[in-house]
Amino acid sequence: MQTALIVLLSIFTIMETFSQNITTDRQPVAAGRFYPANKDTLTNNLSLLFKNCKKSPDNWHVRAIISPHAGYQFSGKTAAAAFSAIPKNALYKNIFIIGSSHVMYFDGASVYNCGDYITPLGKVPVNKEVANKLILNNKVFNFPINAHIQEHSIENQLPFIQYYFKNIPTIIPVIIGTDDENTVKKIAEALRPWFTPENLFVISSDFSHYPSYKDAIENDNLTAMSIVSGSPKTFLNTLSKNTAKQIPGLVTSMCGWTSGLTLLYLAEGNKNLEIKLVDYSNSGDSPDAGKNEVVGYNAIVMIDKNQNEVQVKDSENSFTFTEKEKKQLFEIAKNSIQSKLNNGNKFVIDEKSIPENLKKPLGAFVTLKINGVLRGCIGRFISSEPLYNVVQESAISSAFEDPRFPPLTKNEYKNTDIEITVLGPLKKIKNINEIVLGKHGIYIKKDNRAGTMLPQVAIENGWTVEEFLGFTSRDKAGIGWDGWKDAEIFIYDGVVLEDNQK
Numbered sequence: 001m002q003t004a005l006i007v008l009l010s011i012f013t014i015m016e017t018f019s020q021n022i023t024t025d026r027q028p029v030a031a032g033r034f035y036p037a038n039k040d041t042l043t044n045n046l047s048l049l050f051k052n053c054k055k056s057p058d059n060w061h062v063r064a065i066i067s068p069h070a071g072y073q074f075s076g077k078t079a080a081a082a083f084s085a086i087p088k089n090a091l092y093k094n095i096f097i098i099g100s101s102h103v104m105y106f107d108g109a110s111v112y113n114c115g116d117y118i119t120p121l122g123k124v125p126v127n128k129e130v131a132n133k134l135i136l137n138n139k140v141f142n143f144p145i146n147a148h149i150q151e152h153s154i155e156n157q158l159p160f161i162q163y164y165f166k167n168i169p170t171i172i173p174v175i176i177g178t179d180d181e182n183t184v185k186k187i188a189e190a191l192r193p194w195f196t197p198e199n200l201f202v203i204s205s206d207f208s209h210y211p212s213y214k215d216a217i218e219n220d221n222l223t224a225m226s227i228v229s230g231s232p233k234t235f236l237n238t239l240s241k242n243t244a245k246q247i248p249g250l251v252t253s254m255c256g257w258t259s260g261l262t263l264l265y266l267a268e269g270n271k272n273l274e275i276k277l278v279d280y281s282n283s284g285d286s287p288d289a290g291k292n293e294v295v296g297y298n299a300i301v302m303i304d305k306n307q308n309e310v311q312v313k314d315s316e317n318s319f320t321f322t323e324k325e326k327k328q329l330f331e332i333a334k335n336s337i338q339s340k341l342n343n344g345n346k347f348v349i350d351e352k353s354i355p356e357n358l359k360k361p362l363g364a365f366v367t368l369k370i371n372g373v374l375r376g377c378i379g380r381f382i383s384s385e386p387l388y389n390v391v392q393e394s395a396i397s398s399a400f401e402d403p404r405f406p407p408l409t410k411n412e413y414k415n416t417d418i419e420i421t422v423l424g425p426l427k428k429i430k431n432i433n434e435i436v437l438g439k440h441g442i443y444i445k446k447d448n449r450a451g452t453m454l455p456q457v458a459i460e461n462g463w464t465v466e467e468f469l470g471f472t473s474r475d476k477a478g479i480g481w482d483g484w485k486d487a488e489i490f491i492y493d494g495v496v497l498e499d500n501q502k
Contacts, residue, residue, distance in 0.1 A: 025116050025117070025118050026149070028120065034070070035072045036120070046080075046159060047163075049072065050163070054299075055081075060301070061304040062302070062303055063195075063267075063304060064203065065085065065086070065300065066203040066260060066298060066301075067079045067157060069099065069205070069256075073288055074283040075281070078281045079299065082279070082299035083160050089426055090200075093198045094127050094171065094198075095161060095171045096201045097174065097202045097204060098202070098256075099176070099203075099256055099259055100256040101147055101176065105178070106178065109175065109187045110148065113132050113145065117158055117171065121158075126172065130172050140183060140190055163448060174187075174191075184258050184265065188262045188263075188265035195267075196385070201263060203260055203263050206255050206256070206296065207219075207223055207282075207297060208282070209250070210295070212293075213291035215249075217282065221280070225277070230264065230275055232268060235260065235264055263302070267302060276301050277300055280298050280299070281297050283297075322357075328355075329420055330499045332392050333392070333418050336396050341408070341410050342410075358386065362423065363390065364390045365420075365454060366397075366398045366418065367418070370415050376408065379397075381425075381443070381452075417499070418499055419497070421455070421456065421494045421497070425492060427492065432465055433465075437458045437459060437464075442472055442491055443490040444487050444488070444489055445477070446488065450477055451472055451473070
């Protein structure tokens with residue numbers, strides 16, 4: 001009887017935790033409270049926040065940001081400063097948004113896996129595959145999704161993401177319910193496989209709660225500098241020292257300190273990562289609040305220090321490949337697709353057989369065609385990962401994850417041609433005469449819209465430079481045929497590799 005009861009309870013727990021089979025989009029609860037519920041009002045509000053926020057250099061490769069989540073009239077400008085540190089042309093596969101629970105305690109983390117998030121600006125897609133992997137493979141993530149229902153820390157970041165990113169990456173929303181440091185370390189270890197340059201981590205947190213204006217400035221700076229140090233130990237010691245001072249009114253130095261600690265554990269020991277404080281304010285700076293009991297807001301950014309230098313340096317020397325190297329890249333692409341088709345497993349690459357030229361960090365696109373008709377095309381402009389890895393991931397994505405097409409079938413694969421385009425870095429141009437047809441791909445950016453076409457597209461269609469710009473502007477960026485004339489235009493070198501082993 002006792003065994004049967006345990007089994008029954010286990011079934012109920014599994015049903016509660018793994019409810020992904022029933023799609024339930026998470027509805028907004030902060031709209032109308034923390035930010036405008038009306039779509040047009042919210043869009044105008046965001047436009048002003050980004051226009052007036054503090055700007056950062058546009059060449060940072062941003063790995064993570066810490067952004068506040070209070071009412072937009074208080075913290076919105078600082079949050080916009082955090083997001084503005086991300087270059088406009090940055091491309092991410094996923095955005096992990098991590099917040100600490102304001103509504104309940106539980107001994108681990110909860111990831112939303114049964115639907116998407118909704119805001120007045122529309123739907124933000126959740127990467128349910130990654131969410132389910134976190135739950136299935138890590139007990140520390142085995143907590144019900146109801147932790148998300150009334151929590152505002154994740155939701156308040158979403159309108160900034162929806163407004164700022166042209167192509168919104170999928171999100172993985174994580175709520176931390178514990179204040180145990182060892183458990184937080186386990187959460188970080190579970191997230192570590194995804195702490196890569198292709199993913200952005202957004203830590204949602206305000207800082208000091210309810211000291212005086214003057215005390216908040218001092219306390220928030222100490223906390224921010226402890227985060228900038230990159231040391232989890234320094235950060236925890238600073239929090240303890242702040243508490244020991246018994247500052248009048250201070251309830252916490254950082255409401256999302258467990259989320260911040262998670263990021264520090266993820267980055268610990270990585271000397272190529274640098275953390276910067278880009279902006280600060282507190283609620284006392286707003287005309288809608290007093291200066292006696294304030295809440296502090298820091299915008300903090302984590303960047304790859306050498307990302308841009310390495311990319312440019314390597315790309316200048318990476319545009320010649322031997323026939324053997326080309327053959328290896330196509331074998332990687334083909335075997336990766338076939339392995340997925342045949343048994344659902346990822347093809348394991350023998351790294352010892354890979355030459356140094358294919359280990360350089362380069363962007364690439366993999367294009368699939370059937371009888372000359374496009375069947376999939378996905379890739380990355382830049383990457384800190386080796387080229388051979390980028391080709392593998394792009395081949396799989398083009399075959400099975402291009403949202404324009406259903407997953408490739410075995411019958412289709414028999415007639416599929418594969419094309420690999422290796423890319424150099426983006427370069428902003430002022431004169432369209434700099435565009436060399438067949439050599440350069442173009443990337444057009446205007447406001448929150450953007451689009452690109454690879455170098456070979458212009459040649460395949462017999463376009464002039466202005467037609468290349470017009471089609472990219474209209475069909476890819478969605479800003480009209482002449483939209484490129486007052487948009488930002490970038491070019492990038494591309495080498496198209498053809499499969500000689502067909």
